[in-house]
Amino acid sequence: MSDTLLSVKDLVIHYETEDEVVEAVNNISFDIKKGEVLGLVGETGAGKTTTALGILGLLPAKVGHVIQGSIELEGQDLLKISEREMRQIRGKKISMIFQDPMTALNPVKTVGDQIAEVILLHDHCSKAEALRKAQDMLAMVGIVPERYRDYPHQFSGGMKQRIVIAIALACKPELLIADEPTTALDVTIQAQILDMMRKLQKDQGTSVILITHDLGVVAEMCDNCAVMYGGELVEYGSLEQVFDNPKHPYTRALYKSIPSLDKDVHRLEVIPGLVPDPSDLPEYCSFFERCAEKCPKCNKYDPVRTEVEPGHFAKCLQYMKEWEG
């Protein structure tokens, strides 16, 4: 398909230390079309950030390794190109918004310089021109452009996240990876930032991978939704498919744990147990221990991804025809 921007296939990422191997991402595949917003949902430790860092080639040096798979951006496999070529892509074609705006900016550089830096790296222009563009970016994210000479400590958390977004969008990237962009902010600021991101995404036609553990954010922002558990993609489909007709027991359990305005519930349901230790994943389905719908076969086989309806995938034994009955 020509309108596919990014295609991740069979990606496996391990963190290898002297003592153990952490299987952070296990065999995940997904595509993103141009202009699409994909929500990547999962608990802490599900491998969401690792996937993002893998795409950008920013896995921690020496520890993080892509074991197999491919990450194709417009047909070019990012895992096969040189570090030099990858630098041309970072910030220009793919950029990233990090989770904590408090620490994502360099405290000793002015915000104008930090925005201008990415412009200077990718758009061949003079320092003055870059600084002018940096001021435009500040205006775009709703900050008085004259404040480009201020330092990060002179801004509040929400303003810092706006600056981080300005840096990420400065070179009009084709793909924006937003790693929990609102987790560190308070609720009113969250809404502002999400509104702004949605507006900018529409204006620029950027594709977005929105990493979050907040299903509400996904419902508001995304076209498609991917649910990660234990480093695997357990369910993938359009927003409507995943929200209205969740197929995987984990996704269903997640919905039951969300407070609802329409239903009078005394106590929210919780998913019993803990996320499996990624350094010691079971041979069988990694959700087995916590699953409310498990069958006797579930701890014998590791299910594969099955298409339950057109474009809607789930990784659960109950949909695999050959095991039925």
Added chain:
Amino acid sequence: MLKYIIKRILLLIPILLGVSAIIFILKTVTPGDPARQILGNSATEEQVQEKREELGLNDPVIVQYVRYIKNIVTKGDFGDSYRTGEPVLSEILPRLRTSGIITIGAVAIGAIIGIILGIISALKKYTWVDSLVLVISMFFQSVPEFVVALVLIMIFAVNLHLLPATGITSAKGFILPMLCIGLSSVASYTRITRSSMLEVLGEDYIRTARAKGQTENNITYHHALRNAMIPVAQSIGTSLGNSIGGGMVIETVFGVPGVGKYIVDSITQRNYPSVLGGALIIAIVLTLINLIVDISFVLIDPRLKTTIIASGAKKPKAKAA
């Protein structure tokens, strides 16, 4: 900013009063008679008494103390050296200059080598390069300064005849003492730089810079280094202060007329005006150095600017430079 500076300088007053009071008390409790020391063993008891009267040593300590402070404040007079009869101030200032030059040179040598080695070992962490740097810098730290001094004299003065072994007759004389003190401080700068660099390189904003597509070299020198220099600058400030008055061993080995040696000699000679004057002048210099160091931090870390301005006055926010 100005208010901050004035406030810091006013803080000198209690510091100096405290330092002088302590030395005055020590003077009364330590044995030995300065008058006897000056006149020698052949002097008669009357002569000694006369000298004591002349020096004002028979007055109560508190009277002596107030007189001493009054002379400093009104006349800038730190008293006369018992040994030479010269004003203490004019004896100390040239020595302070010598010690100051050596200290600044030594700190510069130590910091430059240390910072470079620290960056190298942070970038090559856990490799043989890192270990080699550690061994070299530990070597210079563990070998006593006077041994390094003797080795340097052997090489540069005795064998190569490049530099004088002792004394400061020309600018060349400064080189060996500087080198000697500098080399022994390399280790601490290396380790501070290394650990600070490693910490900074793990920060989120370094990852942000990588995500912009920035090269590793620019990340190291433009993003990491300046942040990593904050603790190093603090340590430079401390060692500037410490080594001005503390260069006794090196000053002795190289025959340098410095402040450290002057004060130690004065102590052994019960030459109290020189001890007191030396201590006070060093206290003043240290306070001023600390002030300059603190202000210069603002150049490295803009976050401190607001702190300093806020502590000085409720001024409107200064324009960022």
